Amino acid sequence: MGMTIVEKILARASGKKEVSPGDIVMAKIDRAMVHDITGPLTVNTLKKYNIEKVWDNEKIVILFDHQVPADSIKAAENHILMRNFVKEQNIKYFYDIREGVCHQVLPEKGHVAPGEVLVGADSHTCTHGALGAFATGIGSTDMAHVFATGELWFKVPETIYFNITGELKPYVTSKDVILSIIGEVGVDGATYKACQFGGETVKNMSIASRMTMTNMAIEMGGKTGIIEPDEKTINYVKEAMEKHGTLREFKPIKGDEDAEFSEVYEIEADKIEPVFACPHNVDNVKQCREVAGKPIDQVFIGSCTNGRLEDLRMAINVIEKHGGIAEDVRVIVTPASREEYLKALKEGIIEKFIKYGCVVTNPSCSACMGSLYGVLGPGEVCVSTSNRNFRGRQGSLEAEIYLASPITAAACAVKGELVDPRDL
Ligand SMILES: CC(C)[C@H](C(=O)O)[C@@H](O)C(=O)O
Numbered sequence: 001m002g003m004t005i006v007e008k009i010l011a012r013a014s015g016k017k018e019v020s021p022g023d024i025v026m027a028k029i030d031r032a033m034v035h036d037i038t039g040p041l042t043v044n045t046l047k048k049y050n051i052e053k054v055w056d057n058e059k060i061v062i063l064f065d066h067q068v069p070a071d072s073i074k075a076a077e078n079h080i081l082m083r084n085f086v087k088e089q090n091i092k093y094f095y096d097i098r099e100g101v102c103h104q105v106l107p108e109k110g111h112v113a114p115g116e117v118l119v120g121a122d123s124h125t126c127t128h129g130a131l132g133a134f135a136t137g138i139g140s141t142d143m144a145h146v147f148a149t150g151e152l153w154f155k156v157p158e159t160i161y162f163n164i165t166g167e168l169k170p171y172v173t174s175k176d177v178i179l180s181i182i183g184e185v186g187v188d189g190a191t192y193k194a195c196q197f198g199g200e201t202v203k204n205m206s207i208a209s210r211m212t213m214t215n216m217a218i219e220m221g222g223k224t225g226i227i228e229p230d231e232k233t234i235n236y237v238k239e240a241m242e243k244h245g246t247l248r249e250f251k252p253i254k255g256d257e258d259a260e261f262s263e264v265y266e267i268e269a270d271k272i273e274p275v276f277a278c279p280h281n282v283d284n285v286k287q288c289r290e291v292a293g294k295p296i297d298q299v300f301i302g303s304c305t306n307g308r309l310e311d312l313r314m315a316i317n318v319i320e321k322h323g324g325i326a327e328d329v330r331v332i333v334t335p336a337s338r339e340e341y342l343k344a345l346k347e348g349i350i351e352k353f354i355k356y357g358c359v360v361t362n363p364s365c366s367a368c369m370g371s372l373y374g375v376l377g378p379g380e381v382c383v384s385t386s387n388r389n390f391r392g393r394q395g396s397l398e399a400e401i402y403l404a405s406p407i408t409a410a411a412c413a414v415k416g417e418l419v420d421p422r423d424l
């Protein structure tokens with residue numbers, strides 16, 4: 001019987017010829033990542049078990065993104081603890097407060113390659129599956145095991161295949177595709193499954209748009225999101241590695257022709273409309289026109305879902321076309337990384353955001369989870385390009401978050417209310 005890409009990656013990483021869903025395997029880890037919030041727990045667990053040396057100081061990536069620059073004494077203490085650990089263990093890849101969100105920084109610096117196994121102490125590690133790796137979020141204590149041994153056990157997941165064909169309509173983006181999928185599947189409809197996205201629509205997407213899709217696999221319970229590597233993937237990865245001195249050999253893997261999926265969804269791209277995930281669940285997905293007209297207080301354009309150059313471009317185009325943002329709406333723009341920020345700066349995008357009265361912040365998780373700034377007060381309504389809209393996610397339990405694409409979010413910023421970008 002044929003194997004899916006995920007099965008083949010896990011088989012190779014555990015030294016087996018064949019694996020099937022449900023098998024327990026011990027896999028070798030190619031890259032392991034912790035950030036400023038999850039790292040301290042991993043380090044303290046290592047200390048508790050008297051582990052003196054990590055398994056490989058060149059395969060661990062440590063990065064600060066959630067609370068940067070430190071916004072509290074607690075955050076500053078976490079940073080100190082992690083900086084000390086980096087020195088003590090001679091960790092080769094350490095990115096202090098300046099680089100941006102882990103799920104953009106790792107791919108762009110060449111830390112993710114097709115066919116590899118990547119674990120991160122962050123639930124959106126599934127993002128990296130857009131590059132054809134098996135990538136998944138794990139807990140900080142499991143991460144301590146990885147830091148100590150370079151291995152971790154996995155139950156081989158079943159795979160759901162989303163076959164997406166046809167062309168997306170104008171004003172519809174990969175964010176609308178993934179939100180629509182989650183609306184159909186439900187927040188727990190893919191629990192512990194690998195969510196594989198394919199078809200000509202995905203093939204035509206940029207790597208950034210693909211990352212938006214795999215990023216949100218966890219929002220339907222997925223163990224990972226994955227897209228088979230193609231020429232675009234290989235070029236992206238090689239370029240990133242060459243640019244940052246992380247060049248290494250990697251062997252891309254694709255699924256077998258006769259691989260078995262637990263479910264297959266056929267999705268027609270031209271039927272997808274601009275949508276919002278409405279409060280307070282990611283699967284509460286409605287067409288923009290169904291909820292249009294509600295006044296809003298804040299718009300957040302950023303995060304590991306939609307803070308990349310193409311997202312910033314899409315947003316500024318809408319704002320510029322309509323001559324600016326509504327007077328009483330706060331718009332927070334956060335590039336996902338320093339590199340994306342610099343590119344946007346060179347293109348003049350940042351200057352335009354500032355000119356129109358948007359607040360442009362340093363690359364970070366920013367307002368995404370209310371852990372840094374852009375916190376919402378009671379009764380406030382926010383349109384966000386991020387990936388979670390749970391009660392209290394960005395501050396007050398009485399605030400409301402509508403998730404949307406950068407085009408839709410920008411349209412709402414222009415109008416000062418929920419709107420379908422085609423109706424501006
Ligand atoms: C802080 C971190 C553990 C958390 C996660 O794992 O996802 C955060 O990034 C989030 O998006 O909620």
Ligand code: SF4
Nearest residue numbers: 101303304365368369
């Ligand atoms: S940007 Fe948001 S979703 Fe992504 S890692 Fe940061 S807090 Fe988590």
